[in-house]
Amino acid sequence: MILVTGGAGFIGANFVLDWIAQVGEPVVTLDKLTYAGNRANLAALEGDGRHTFLQGDITDGALLEQLLAQHQPRAIVHFAAESHVDRSIHGPEDFIQTNVIGTFRLLEAARSYWNGLQDQAKAAFRFLHVSTDEVYGSLAPEAPAFTEQHAYEPNSPYSASKAASDHLVRAWFHTYGLPVLTTNCSNNYGPLHFPEKLIPLVITNALAGKPLPIYGDGQQIRDWLFVKDHCSGIRRVLEAGQLGETYNIGGHNEMANIDIVKRICALLDELRPRADGQGYATQITFVKDRPGHDRRYAIDASRMQNELGWQPAETFDSGIRKTVQWYLDNAAWVENVQSGAYRDWVQKQYA
Numbered sequence: 313m314i315l316v317t318g319g320a321g322f323i324g325a326n327f328v329l330d331w332i333a334q335v336g337e338p339v340v341t342l343d344k345l346t347y348a349g350n351r352a353n354l355a356a357l358e359g360d361g362r363h364t365f366l367q368g369d370i371t372d373g374a375l376l377e378q379l380l381a382q383h384q385p386r387a388i389v390h391f392a393a394e395s396h397v398d399r400s401i402h403g404p405e406d407f408i409q410t411n412v413i414g415t416f417r418l419l420e421a422a423r424s425y426w427n428g429l430q431d432q433a434k435a436a437f438r439f440l441h442v443s444t445d446e447v448y449g450s451l452a453p454e455a456p457a458f459t460e461q462h463a464y465e466p467n468s469p470y471s472a473s474k475a476a477s478d479h480l481v482r483a484w485f486h487t488y489g490l491p492v493l494t495t496n497c498s499n500n501y502g503p504l505h506f507p508e509k510l511i512p513l514v515i516t517n518a519l520a521g522k523p524l525p526i527y528g529d530g531q532q533i534r535d536w537l538f539v540k541d542h543c544s545g546i547r548r549v550l551e552a553g554q555l556g557e558t559y560n561i562g563g564h565n566e567m568a569n570i571d572i573v574k575r576i577c578a579l580l581d582e583l584r585p586r587a588d589g590q591g592y593a594t595q596i597t598f599v600k601d602r603p604g605h606d607r608r609y610a611i612d613a614s615r616m617q618n619e620l621g622w623q624p625a626e627t628f629d630s631g632i633r634k635t636v637q638w639y640l641d642n643a644a645w646v647e648n649v650q651s652g653a654y655r656d657w658v659q660k661q662y663a
């Protein structure tokens with residue numbers, strides 16, 4: 313059995329669904345259900361004896377100790393976080409609480425639990441910390457992609473809080489010997505992505521006839537990875553990663569934001585043309601830039617490939633088509649998330 317924190321969010325839910333489908337080992341999901349957590353993301357596992365959902369906060373040390381003692385996981389995969397850069401700029405407090413204090417509490421609870429395990433279980437235990445390429449800061453246009461050796465230079469409250477959590481994880485390995493692994497991944501996209509982030513925001517705004525906001529000149533570069541490929545990378549690191557090491561996960565897919573948005577518009581023109589015959593790109597609107605906006609991220613994932621034999625399965629073309637189609641097929645999910653109605657749905661379903 314494994315414990316997954318943040319398993320009702322975008323990547324966590326994809327991870328739990330794929331894990332149950334492909335590995336089949338039971339999962340306990342711990343999630344606070346913030347605005348970003350949605351039990352509907354895991355609805356397919358309702359009634360499946362291999363999945364247990366617990367609503368709770370990773371800053372609650374007593375709860376963590378109790379659930380580790382009760383469920384005895386062989387690994388913890390830690391996704392729970394405040395994840396949106398724009399929100400961190402407007403209100404950093406929750407990012408410090410969850411990403412820094414929460415990770416600290418989880419490490420302490422894991423250490424106490426791990427210390428109490430018998431030899432074999434103790435040797436097999438893993439704490440996998442899911443982090444981001446944003447901890448490395450911004451790359452100059454011609455600079456090589458981030459390797460695992462790149463210096464930490466976080467620029468936003470979000471990335472600073474994630475960098476702090478990475479350092480805590482590292483210290484718990486070096487000081488206490490806790491068997492940790494850390495992954496730093498580039499921008500994910502795919503099903504279940506909350507529509508505050510660029511790709512789902514653009515798809516849903518386009519379909520709703522709303523403006524498609526591009527920050528600044530739209531030439532900022534992100535390195536996009538289909539979420540299922542991130543999940544397969546995490547499974548591989550959990551299986552074969554070296555303790556105390558970090559692994560950069562990415563899809564070799566650097567693209568400027570404006571080109572991403574134009575690609576989505578073109579796909580929507582093909583799959584769901586506007587009634588007035590105009591292209592969705594007419595909805596593109598340039599707006600004020602994000603403060604401290606990092607210009608470029610790019611991941612060098614060669615360690616994942618050379619040491620662990622991992623490669624992404626999707627190209628950007630195949631992944632973005634699947635993603636746009638998923639949003640077209642799941643209008644009810646979008647409506648629930650946008651209206652906040654899923655909270656009522658949760659109360660009705662799980663009261």
Ligand code: NAD
Nearest residue numbers: 318320321322323344345346348349369370392393395500
């Ligand atoms: P998300 O915001 O969609 O989901 C986060 C989940 O964590 C939500 O279900 C939320 O309810 C839960 N959560 C928040 N605070 C909590 C707390 N105090 N206790 C318990 N649960 C809590 O985020 P995501 O995009 O799925 O990201 C998941 C992880 O992956 C994060 O650690 C993020 O930093 C990292 N990451 C994300 C990306 C990306 O592109 N989205 C890329 C690299 C790394």
Ligand code: DAU
Nearest residue numbers: 395396397444445446498499508509510525526527532569
């Ligand atoms: O790189 C990994 C990170 O990717 C993760 O650690 C974060 O959790 C995740 O949110 C993501 O951060 P970004 O800030 O890169 O993602 P976001 O989707 O918010 O923005 C992507 C790019 O698009 C960024 O350059 C800002 C820009 N943008 C974003 C929004 C929401 C726009 O131009 N307009 C928008 O409306």
